[in-house]
Amino acid sequence: MTRRTAWFTAFAHPTPTKLEDWLELQAAQGWEPRELDDMSAIRMHLQATTPAKVRYVVDPQQKIDGSYRATYEDAGWKYVGELSSLQVWRRRYTGARPEAFTDRQSRRARDVRMAWATGVVGTLALLGAFTRVILGVAHIGKSAEDWPLEAGILALIGIPLVALTVALTRRRVPTESEGGQDS
Amino acid sequence: MTDLKEELSETMYCILLSLREERHGYGIIQRVADFTAGSVQIGAGTIYTSLKKLERAGWIDRTRTEERRHYYVLTDRGTRALAEQTLRIERLYAYGRGIA
Numbered sequence: 406m407t408r409r410t411a412w413f414t415a416f417a418h419p420t421p422t423k424l425e426d427w428l429e430l431q432a433a434q435g436w437e438p439r440e441l442d443d444m445s446a447i448r449m450h451l452q453a454t455t456p457a458k459v460r461y462v463v464d465p466q467q468k469i470d471g472s473y474r475a476t477y478e479d480a481g482w483k484y485v486g487e488l489s490s491l492q493v494w495r496r497r498y499t500g501a502r503p504e505a506f507t508d509r510q511s512r513r514a515r516d517v518r519m520a521w522a523t524g525v526v527g528t529l530a531l532l533g534a535f536t537r538v539i540l541g542v543a544h545i546g547k548s549a550e551d552w553p554l555e556a557g558i559l560a561l562i563g564i565p566l567v568a569l570t571v572a573l574t575r576r577r578v579p580t581e582s583e584g585g586q587d588s
Numbered sequence: 589m590t591d592l593k594e595e596l597s598e599t600m601y602c603i604l605l606s607l608r609e610e611r612h613g614y615g616i617i618q619r620v621a622d623f624t625a626g627s628v629q630i631g632a633g634t635i636y637t638s639l640k641k642l643e644r645a646g647w648i649d650r651t652r653t654e655e656r657r658h659y660y661v662l663t664d665r666g667t668r669a670l671a672e673q674t675l676r677i678e679r680l681y682a683y684g685r686g687i688a
Contacts (some may be wrong), residue, residue: 409599440637448621463632464601468683472613472656473636475612475613475655475656475657476612476613476632476635476636476657477636479614479617480614480617480631502632505634506634506637507631508597508599510599510600510637511599511633514637515633516640527652
Protein backbone atom coordinates (compact mmCIF):
# COMPACT_ATOMS: atom_id res chain seq x y z
CA MET A 406 0.00 0.00 0.00
CA THR A 407 1.54 3.27 -1.08
CA ARG A 408 -1.39 5.58 -0.47
CA ARG A 409 -4.12 5.85 2.09
CA THR A 410 -6.66 8.34 3.36
CA ALA A 411 -7.06 9.22 7.03
CA TRP A 412 -10.45 10.38 8.24
CA PHE A 413 -10.80 12.52 11.35
CA THR A 414 -13.67 13.16 13.66
CA ALA A 415 -14.58 16.78 14.31
CA PHE A 416 -11.98 18.56 16.48
CA ALA A 417 -9.62 15.58 16.36
CA HIS A 418 -6.70 18.04 16.29
CA PRO A 419 -8.04 21.14 18.01
CA THR A 420 -4.70 22.92 18.33
CA PRO A 421 -1.73 23.27 15.96
CA THR A 422 0.37 21.19 18.35
CA LYS A 423 -2.02 18.25 18.20
CA LEU A 424 -1.92 18.20 14.41
CA GLU A 425 1.88 18.48 14.47
CA ASP A 426 2.07 15.50 16.83
CA TRP A 427 -0.18 13.43 14.59
CA LEU A 428 1.80 14.29 11.45
CA GLU A 429 5.07 13.45 13.19
CA LEU A 430 3.68 10.10 14.29
CA GLN A 431 2.70 9.37 10.68
CA ALA A 432 6.21 10.34 9.53
CA ALA A 433 7.75 7.95 12.04
CA GLN A 434 5.51 5.23 10.60
CA GLY A 435 6.47 6.10 7.02
CA TRP A 436 3.58 8.30 5.90
CA GLU A 437 3.45 11.90 4.74
CA PRO A 438 0.59 14.12 3.50
CA ARG A 439 0.24 13.95 -0.28
CA GLU A 440 -1.62 17.18 -0.72
CA LEU A 441 -3.38 19.55 1.63
CA ASP A 442 -6.55 21.50 1.10
CA ASP A 443 -9.43 22.87 3.18
CA MET A 444 -10.92 19.35 3.46
CA SER A 445 -7.74 17.98 5.00
CA ALA A 446 -9.04 18.86 8.45
CA ILE A 447 -11.46 15.94 8.10
CA ARG A 448 -9.74 13.72 5.53
CA MET A 449 -6.09 13.68 4.65
CA HIS A 450 -4.47 11.86 1.75
CA LEU A 451 -1.17 10.27 2.72
CA GLN A 452 1.54 8.56 0.74
CA ALA A 453 4.14 6.05 1.84
CA THR A 454 7.65 7.27 2.42
CA THR A 455 10.71 6.18 4.35
CA PRO A 456 10.06 6.31 8.10
CA ALA A 457 11.97 9.27 9.48
CA LYS A 458 12.14 11.80 12.27
CA VAL A 459 10.34 14.76 10.79
CA ARG A 460 9.38 17.95 12.59
CA TYR A 461 6.08 19.39 11.42
CA VAL A 462 5.05 22.96 12.17
CA VAL A 463 1.50 24.24 11.85
CA ASP A 464 1.41 28.02 11.61
CA PRO A 465 -1.97 29.80 11.50
CA GLN A 466 -1.40 32.57 8.93
CA GLN A 467 -4.22 33.84 6.80
CA LYS A 468 -2.27 36.14 4.54
CA ILE A 469 1.17 35.01 3.56
CA ASP A 470 3.58 36.60 1.13
CA GLY A 471 6.73 35.48 -0.58
CA SER A 472 8.84 36.74 2.30
CA TYR A 473 7.04 34.42 4.71
CA ARG A 474 7.88 31.38 2.61
CA ALA A 475 11.42 32.58 1.90
CA THR A 476 12.14 32.98 5.63
CA TYR A 477 11.05 29.42 6.41
CA GLU A 478 12.77 27.94 3.36
CA ASP A 479 16.02 29.76 4.11
CA ALA A 480 15.88 28.26 7.59
CA GLY A 481 15.63 24.75 6.12
CA TRP A 482 11.87 24.12 6.20
CA LYS A 483 9.92 22.58 3.34
CA TYR A 484 6.45 23.86 2.58
CA VAL A 485 3.83 21.12 2.77
CA GLY A 486 0.72 23.16 2.03
CA GLU A 487 -2.22 25.08 3.43
CA LEU A 488 -5.11 23.62 5.37
CA SER A 489 -7.83 26.16 6.16
CA SER A 490 -5.37 29.03 6.73
CA LEU A 491 -2.98 26.76 8.61
CA GLN A 492 0.40 26.82 6.89
CA VAL A 493 2.14 23.46 7.27
CA TRP A 494 5.91 23.05 7.18
CA ARG A 495 8.20 20.10 7.72
CA ARG A 496 11.84 19.43 8.26
CA ARG A 497 13.75 16.16 8.67
CA TYR A 498 16.15 16.07 11.56
CA THR A 499 18.50 13.78 13.41
CA GLY A 500 19.53 15.59 16.59
CA ALA A 501 17.40 18.00 18.59
CA ARG A 502 13.82 18.53 17.40
CA PRO A 503 13.86 21.83 15.51
CA GLU A 504 11.46 24.61 16.47
CA ALA A 505 9.94 27.35 14.35
CA PHE A 506 8.56 29.20 17.36
CA THR A 507 11.43 29.70 19.73
CA ASP A 508 10.16 32.22 22.23
CA ARG A 509 7.16 32.56 24.47
CA GLN A 510 5.78 35.66 22.75
CA SER A 511 5.64 34.10 19.31
CA ARG A 512 4.09 30.88 20.68
CA ARG A 513 1.49 33.01 22.40
CA ALA A 514 0.92 34.97 19.17
CA ARG A 515 0.37 31.68 17.35
CA ASP A 516 -2.30 30.67 19.87
CA VAL A 517 -3.98 34.06 19.48
CA ARG A 518 -4.02 33.76 15.67
CA MET A 519 -5.60 30.32 16.01
CA ALA A 520 -8.08 31.66 18.57
CA TRP A 521 -9.15 34.40 16.18
CA ALA A 522 -10.00 31.85 13.50
CA THR A 523 -11.92 29.49 15.80
CA GLY A 524 -13.55 32.40 17.62
CA VAL A 525 -14.94 34.03 14.49
CA VAL A 526 -16.33 30.78 13.03
CA GLY A 527 -17.67 29.62 16.41
CA THR A 528 -19.37 32.94 17.15
CA LEU A 529 -20.96 33.03 13.70
CA ALA A 530 -22.26 29.49 14.17
CA LEU A 531 -23.74 30.34 17.57
CA LEU A 532 -25.29 33.53 16.21
CA GLY A 533 -26.77 31.44 13.40
CA ALA A 534 -28.18 28.95 15.91
CA PHE A 535 -29.64 31.75 18.00
CA THR A 536 -31.17 33.42 14.95
CA ARG A 537 -32.62 30.10 13.79
CA VAL A 538 -34.24 29.57 17.20
CA ILE A 539 -35.78 33.05 17.12
CA LEU A 540 -37.08 32.60 13.58
CA GLY A 541 -38.35 29.11 14.37
CA VAL A 542 -40.17 30.08 17.55
CA ALA A 543 -41.70 33.07 15.77
CA HIS A 544 -42.73 30.83 12.82
CA ILE A 545 -40.93 33.02 10.33
CA GLY A 546 -39.68 31.42 7.10
CA LYS A 547 -40.71 28.54 4.89
CA SER A 548 -39.32 25.59 6.87
CA ALA A 549 -40.15 26.80 10.35
CA GLU A 550 -40.55 23.24 11.64
CA ASP A 551 -36.90 22.37 10.92
CA TRP A 552 -35.47 24.92 13.30
CA PRO A 553 -34.53 22.58 16.19
CA LEU A 554 -32.37 20.41 13.92
CA GLU A 555 -30.71 23.34 12.14
CA ALA A 556 -30.14 25.30 15.34
CA GLY A 557 -28.80 22.14 17.00
CA ILE A 558 -26.30 21.49 14.24
CA LEU A 559 -25.07 25.09 14.32
CA ALA A 560 -24.78 24.93 18.11
CA LEU A 561 -22.83 21.66 17.85
CA ILE A 562 -20.35 23.42 15.58
CA GLY A 563 -20.26 26.69 17.49
CA ILE A 564 -19.99 25.52 21.11
CA PRO A 565 -16.77 23.45 20.71
CA LEU A 566 -15.17 26.20 18.62
CA VAL A 567 -15.96 28.87 21.19
CA ALA A 568 -14.75 26.52 23.96
CA LEU A 569 -11.52 25.97 22.02
CA THR A 570 -11.12 29.73 21.59
CA VAL A 571 -11.45 30.24 25.33
CA ALA A 572 -8.95 27.43 25.98
CA LEU A 573 -6.43 28.89 23.53
CA THR A 574 -6.68 32.39 24.96
CA ARG A 575 -6.33 31.09 28.52
CA ARG A 576 -3.61 28.55 27.79
CA ARG A 577 -0.44 29.06 29.73
CA VAL A 578 2.46 29.30 27.31
CA PRO A 579 5.71 27.77 28.60
CA THR A 580 8.48 30.22 29.40
CA GLU A 581 11.77 30.12 27.55
CA SER A 582 13.48 28.48 30.52
CA GLU A 583 10.89 25.69 30.36
CA GLY A 584 11.87 24.87 26.81
CA GLY A 585 10.29 25.35 23.43
CA GLN A 586 7.52 22.82 23.52
CA ASP A 587 3.93 23.88 23.41
CA SER A 588 1.62 21.84 25.50
CA MET B 589 1.79 52.40 17.65
CA THR B 590 2.34 49.44 19.91
CA ASP B 591 4.50 50.00 22.94
CA LEU B 592 6.81 47.02 23.14
CA LYS B 593 9.07 48.20 25.94
CA GLU B 594 7.27 46.32 28.68
CA GLU B 595 7.40 43.05 26.81
CA LEU B 596 10.74 43.16 25.04
CA SER B 597 12.12 39.63 25.14
CA GLU B 598 15.69 38.47 24.71
CA THR B 599 14.78 37.47 21.16
CA MET B 600 13.36 40.89 20.33
CA TYR B 601 16.35 42.63 21.85
CA CYS B 602 18.72 40.52 19.75
CA ILE B 603 16.69 41.19 16.60
CA LEU B 604 16.97 44.93 17.26
CA LEU B 605 20.72 44.62 17.80
CA SER B 606 21.12 42.80 14.49
CA LEU B 607 19.08 45.41 12.64
CA ARG B 608 21.54 48.22 13.18
CA GLU B 609 22.48 47.05 9.69
CA GLU B 610 19.98 46.18 6.99
CA ARG B 611 19.10 42.48 6.96
CA HIS B 612 16.40 40.05 5.87
CA GLY B 613 14.73 37.43 8.08
CA TYR B 614 17.20 34.61 7.72
CA GLY B 615 20.10 37.07 7.80
CA ILE B 616 18.88 38.15 11.24
CA ILE B 617 18.67 34.53 12.43
CA GLN B 618 22.27 33.95 11.33
CA ARG B 619 23.58 37.22 12.76
CA VAL B 620 21.97 36.62 16.15
CA ALA B 621 23.27 33.04 16.31
CA ASP B 622 26.68 34.45 15.45
CA PHE B 623 26.98 37.19 18.08
CA THR B 624 25.37 35.08 20.81
CA ALA B 625 27.65 32.14 19.94
CA GLY B 626 24.59 30.02 19.23
CA SER B 627 22.86 30.56 22.55
CA VAL B 628 19.97 32.46 20.99
CA GLN B 629 18.46 30.48 18.12
CA ILE B 630 15.50 32.18 16.50
CA GLY B 631 12.99 30.04 14.64
CA ALA B 632 11.47 31.00 11.30
CA GLY B 633 8.00 31.43 12.76
CA THR B 634 9.32 33.59 15.56
CA ILE B 635 11.33 35.86 13.28
CA TYR B 636 8.39 36.40 10.95
CA THR B 637 6.04 37.19 13.84
CA SER B 638 8.56 39.45 15.56
CA LEU B 639 9.40 41.46 12.45
CA LYS B 640 5.74 42.16 11.80
CA LYS B 641 5.34 43.29 15.40
CA LEU B 642 8.40 45.52 15.35
CA GLU B 643 7.34 47.03 12.03
CA ARG B 644 3.86 47.78 13.39
CA ALA B 645 5.46 49.46 16.40
CA GLY B 646 7.54 51.66 14.09
CA TRP B 647 10.83 50.36 15.46
CA ILE B 648 11.97 48.89 12.15
CA ASP B 649 11.32 49.78 8.54
CA ARG B 650 11.16 47.64 5.43
CA THR B 651 13.79 48.99 3.08
CA ARG B 652 13.44 46.76 0.00
CA THR B 653 12.33 43.38 -1.25
CA GLU B 654 14.72 41.23 -3.22
CA GLU B 655 14.11 37.65 -4.38
CA ARG B 656 11.00 37.42 -2.15
CA ARG B 657 12.97 38.54 0.92
CA HIS B 658 12.02 41.69 2.79
CA TYR B 659 14.95 43.67 4.18
CA TYR B 660 14.61 45.67 7.39
CA VAL B 661 16.58 48.23 9.35
CA LEU B 662 16.11 50.08 12.64
CA THR B 663 14.19 53.37 12.50
CA ASP B 664 15.18 56.36 14.65
CA ARG B 665 12.46 55.32 17.07
CA GLY B 666 13.86 51.78 17.13
CA THR B 667 17.40 53.07 17.65
CA ARG B 668 16.24 55.14 20.65
CA ALA B 669 14.32 52.17 22.03
CA LEU B 670 17.35 49.92 21.68
CA ALA B 671 19.52 52.45 23.53
CA GLU B 672 16.92 52.72 26.31
CA GLN B 673 16.69 48.95 26.62
CA THR B 674 20.46 48.62 26.75
CA LEU B 675 20.61 51.19 29.58
CA ARG B 676 17.82 49.36 31.41
CA ILE B 677 19.68 46.05 31.13
CA GLU B 678 22.92 47.69 32.29
CA ARG B 679 21.10 49.10 35.30
CA LEU B 680 19.60 45.73 36.18
CA TYR B 681 23.00 44.10 35.76
CA ALA B 682 24.57 46.67 38.11
CA TYR B 683 21.86 46.02 40.72
CA GLY B 684 22.46 42.29 40.42
CA ARG B 685 26.21 42.63 40.71
CA GLY B 686 25.76 44.90 43.72
CA ILE B 687 23.95 42.29 45.78
CA ALA B 688 25.08 38.99 44.26
